[in-house]
Amino acid sequence: xKSKGKIWKFGDHVDTDLIIPARFLNVSDKNELAKNCFVxxxxxxxxTVQPGDIIIAGINFGCGSSREHAPLAIKAAGISVIIAxxxxxxxxxxAFNIGLPILESTEAADAFSEGDDVSVDLSSGEIADPDxxxxxxxxxxxxxxxxxxxxxxxxxxxxKKMAA
Amino acid sequence: xxxxxxxxxxxxxxxxxxxxxSPGELIDVSVDLALANDITAPLAFRVFEELGPKDVFDPERIAxxxxxxxxxxxxxxxxxAKIMSEFASKHNIKHYFELGDSGIEHVILPEKGLxxxxxxxIGADSHTCTYGALGAFSAGVGSTDLGVILGTGRIWLxxxxxxxxxxxxxxxxxxxxxxxxxxTLGLIGxxxxxxxxxxxxxxxxxxxxxxxxxTMANMAVEGGAKNGIFEPDDITRAYVEQRSERKxxxxxxxxxxxxxxxxxxxxxxxxxxxxxxxxxxNVFPVSEIGSVRLDQVVIGSCTNGRIEDLRVxxxxxxxxxxxxxxxxxxxxxxxxxxxxxxxEGIITTLLNAKAVISPPTCGPCLGGxxxxxxxxxxxxxxxxxxxxxxxxxxxxxxxxxxxxxxAASAVxxxxxxxxxx
Ligand code: SF4
Numbered sequence: 156x157k158s159k160g161k162i163w164k165f166g167d168h169v170d171t172d173l174i175i176p177a178r179f180l181n182v183s184d185k186n187e188l189a190k191n192c193f194v195x196x197x198x199x200x201x202x203t204v205q206p207g208d209i210i211i212a213g214i215n216f217g218c219g220s221s222r223e224h225a226p227l228a229i230k231a232a233g234i235s236v237i238i239a240x241x242x243x244x245x246x247x248x249x250a251f252n253i254g255l256p257i258l259e260s261t262e263a264a265d266a267f268s269e270g271d272d273v274s275v276d277l278s279s280g281e282i283a284d285p286d287x288x289x290x291x292x293x294x295x296x297x298x299x300x301x302x303x304x305x306x307x308x309x310x311x312x313x314x315k316k317m318a319a
Numbered sequence: 320x321x322x323x324x325x326x327x328x329x330x331x332x333x334x335x336x337x338x339x340x341s342p343g344e345l346i347d348v349s350v351d352l353a354l355a356n357d358i359t360a361p362l363a364f365r366v367f368e369e370l371g372p373k374d375v376f377d378p379e380r381i382a383x384x385x386x387x388x389x390x391x392x393x394x395x396x397x398x399x400a401k402i403m404s405e406f407a408s409k410h411n412i413k414h415y416f417e418l419g420d421s422g423i424e425h426v427i428l429p430e431k432g433l434x435x436x437x438x439x440x441i442g443a444d445s446h447t448c449t450y451g452a453l454g455a456f457s458a459g460v461g462s463t464d465l466g467v468i469l470g471t472g473r474i475w476l477x478x479x480x481x482x483x484x485x486x487x488x489x490x491x492x493x494x495x496x497x498x499x500x501x502x503t504l505g506l507i508g509x510x511x512x513x514x515x516x517x518x519x520x521x522x523x524x525x526x527x528x529x530x531x532x533x534t535m536a537n538m539a540v541e542g543g544a545k546n547g548i549f550e551p552d553d554i555t556r557a558y559v560e561q562r563s564e565r566k567x568x569x570x571x572x573x574x575x576x577x578x579x580x581x582x583x584x585x586x587x588x589x590x591x592x593x594x595x596x597x598x599x600x601n602v603f604p605v606s607e608i609g610s611v612r613l614d615q616v617v618i619g620s621c622t623n624g625r626i627e628d629l630r631v632x633x634x635x636x637x638x639x640x641x642x643x644x645x646x647x648x649x650x651x652x653x654x655x656x657x658x659x660x661x662x663e664g665i666i667t668t669l670l671n672a673k674a675v676i677s678p679p680t681c682g683p684c685l686g687g688x689x690x691x692x693x694x695x696x697x698x699x700x701x702x703x704x705x706x707x708x709x710x711x712x713x714x715x716x717x718x719x720x721x722x723x724x725x726a727a728s729a730v731x732x733x734x735x736x737x738x739x740x
Contacts, residue, residue, distance in 0.1 A: 310369050
């Protein structure tokens with residue numbers, strides 16, 4: 156699976172309160188949540204993000220609370236993949252569970268800037284410019300996590316297992 | 320041959336039906352108690368319903384606690400709380416708590432004896448790690464993981480490596496669990512324990528009361544940890560036996576267990592600590608924080624909303640008054656704590672000092688209600704996070720500290736140590 160889009164760049168330790176502030180958690184509809192995604196740090200994000208766009212960030216992305224509203228809001232906003240140097244533990248699980256692809260690559264996180272066009276091949280982990288001048292490979296996804304993605308998220312994965 | 324294991328590895332092995340586990344291993348474990356709150360539960364129910372089973376895995380091993388936006392702060396919150404109570408009655412959830420019986424989830428679960436040593440608890444709330452104070456394995460997850468647990472009673476986990484933190488020496492006056500954990504976060508950083516366990520050990524830890532241990536385990540997640548844990552001892556036993564009929568499993572780490580790192584911390588040098596905006600690891604001794612004028616002081620939350628915390632605050636506020644221009648909001652973590660505080664005269668002391676008392680709720684901790692900050696306002700709080708906008712306007716600032724520092728700061732209207740008053 157390939158995704159292509161413009162980069163939204165963030166620094167280290169992007170916490171879940173920045174992704175979706177708690178004052179907006181009195182709803183659980185993902186499209187409502189998406190409207191306030193990153194509202195305190197990038198107020199234009201929700202209005203201007205295009206389907207397929209990509210987030211690139213530093214270390215410990217998604218730290219803080221366990222709110223699944225955070226990856227849900229990002230996914231519903233149209234982001235196709237998050238590339239970070241590293242992810243916080245609960246966010247990492249949540250993203251896989253809801254089927255939001257995430258990749259770890261320190262090199263790509265350093266190389267690309269806000270607004271760059273990038274394509275990402277989720278199966279090979281390749282992250283590249285349109286002309287292929289800059290090409291990086293993300294850390295491979297653990298096999299077990301890949302099974303969850305292949306099943307279409309945790310719910311379908313468990314359903315399959317329960318049926319077996 | 321038996322393999323040497325840490326307490327965390329032993330609890331995980333016992334719930335995976337294995338003799339031993341080691342760090343990095345993926346295991347499928349049974350869950351003793353599953354927890355969700357008014358924010359995370361509605362999403363988890365949706366997942367549970369998509370998954371298909373008619374019944375929850377065990378109506379007696381699920382705790383549903385409305386605490387974040389209750390008493391309902393607006394219509395949308397009321398709708399979420401209603402979804403919870405309807406699910407609870409449909410599925411006969413034994414440990415669903417209504418207002419009046421309910422408080423902050425991580426305060427009331429230990430208080431009601433729902434977690435005992437050796438348990439494996441998974442909650443759709445990041446501060447589920449609090450129960451490590453009781454010698455249980457507990458970790459936070461998102462709503463999808465929790466929804467699956469509601470149906471299956473099981474979850475997959477990666478066995479974390481453990482960092483052992485050994486605290487030695489003698490605690491200075493006014494220094495307690497909150498200062499120790501803040502100091503530790505300053506030392507290791509907010510990513511210092513990502514995917515790992517923080518095991519709290521050493522002579523200082525053995526002398527800490529249960530309330531202080533709960534404070535420390537609570538903030539393990541602020542270091543990125545999967546869980547924080549204490550070996551259960553006589554203090555644990557005394558706490559648990561008053562509250563639960565169940566017999567706990569008092570695991571201990573083997574002397575030759577493998578650790579990712581061992582960090583020794585000499586507490587003789589540690590004074591009261593403060594985490595400055597906007598990160599829990601941006602920690603300084605209170606003496607180095609400079610002059611910070613305060614609009615608001617909050618004493619409460621799953622970190623420091625317990626009776627001992629209120630006692631310390633009242634001790635400092637007795638016969639004194641909150642500074643003009645500063646608001647003090649005190650939030651007992653549960654109805655039981657509220658009642659104890661009334662019986663001990665704490666509430667009267669606080670009211671005399673011009674504090675306002677909130678019903679048990681998360682409230683301002685997450686900028687929900689009951690004390691949200693305006694643009695440019697500064698607060699000191701006994702809570703656990705001070706990210707941008709955590710307590711209200713993104714232009715507000717939050718400092719984190721112990722109840723002692725918070726109470727002294729309320730009196731002086733600026734960040735202060737109890738020694739300053
Ligand atoms: S008191 Fe604060 S940190 Fe604790 S559960 Fe409530 S919102 Fe979360």
